[in-house]
Amino acid sequence: MQQNLQPIVKDLVLIGGGHSHAIVLRMFGMKPLRKVRLTLITAAKKTAYSGMLPGxxxxxxxxxxxxxxxxxxxxxxxxxxxxxxxxxxDLENNKVLCANGLVVDFDLLSIDIGSTPATGLYQVQQNMRSQLNQYRNYWNIGKSLIETVGKNSQAPISIAIAGGGAGGVELALSMQSRLHRILRQTQQPIQNLEIHLFQRGQELMPNYHQSVRHQIQQILTERGIKLHLGETVCIAATNHNKTKQIFEIK
Incomplete structure (x- = not known):
């Protein structure tokens, strides 16, 4: 690691290796700030780009x-x-305390550690956490399901996605596309797959223009994705007769 030989006036510490901090690192590399020491503290060696999740x-x-x-x-x-x-x-002394005993001084602090599932959906949260721990990031949510379909494509599959924002819509369409290809490759009927999209409000993607919302709803309906509008998911029950996965995404 190269050392900054100039006298340090300010210590800028970044906690978390998310998108924003990745951009900060890139911009610092392109145009360093004199007399500023940049420090990144992150639990993960690689950061995932959420824009590529659907793909x-x-x-x-x-x-x-x-x-x-x-x-x-x-x-x-x-x-x-x-x-x-x-x-x-330690905000009184401007120090960051880490799990392995590391203490880092800061003058300026930025935190970009992402979000966690809502605590109310206990079983959904536990399901997501187990996969997060196994794959270290939610970009691999659904990997075990895809492997299961590949090995036993005749089993009925029911997927529920809680959250009808842009992320939930993208996930529903992306998972359907992937699983349909697997089913076709194994010469199994795509009717074995059911995808349910739950939205608390009466409309999908409420922050988008009405024409966009209408078009998206039409596409989902045409592709056979079952919409449950005005419904709030509060618990995930196990169904032993089907391979059932529930994902919470906005």
Whole structure:
């Protein structure tokens, strides 16, 4: 790692290797700020780009193609890089405390650690957490389901997605596209697959123009994705007669 030989006036510490901080590293590499020491603390060595999630789920991009390697990016920015998990902030003394005992001083602090599932959906949250722990990121949610379909394509499949925003719509269409290809390759009827999309409000993608919402709803209906509008998912019950997966995404 290259060292900044100029006297340091400010310590800028970034917690988390998300999109925003990846951009900060790139911009620092292109145009460094004099007398500013940049430090990144992140638990993951690679950060996933969420914009490529639908394409990854659909099978168009590999896992590596969807991830940014933070080490060379930090080297480019001449930033200090620590792979650790932040456990506390000492705001009186401007210190970041990490799980492995690392203490990092800061003058300016930026936090970009992403979000976690809502605590109300206990079983949904546990399902997502188990897959998050196994694959270290939600870009591989559904991988086990895809493998199951490939091995036993005759089994009925029911997928429920809670959240009818742009992300939920993209996920529904991407998973359907991927699984339909698998079913066709194994010469099994695509009727074995059911995808349900639940939306708390009465309309999908409420932040978009009405013409867009209408077109998206029409596409989903034409593709056989079952819409449940005005419905709030509060619990996920196990059905042993079907392969059942539930994903919570906005």
């Amino acid at each position: 990854h789920i659909a099978g168009y991009y590999s896992h590596d193609e969807c991830h940014i390697d933070l080490q060379p990016l930090a080297n480019f920015a001449q930033a200090q890089l620590y792979f650790d998990r932040v456990v506390a902030l």
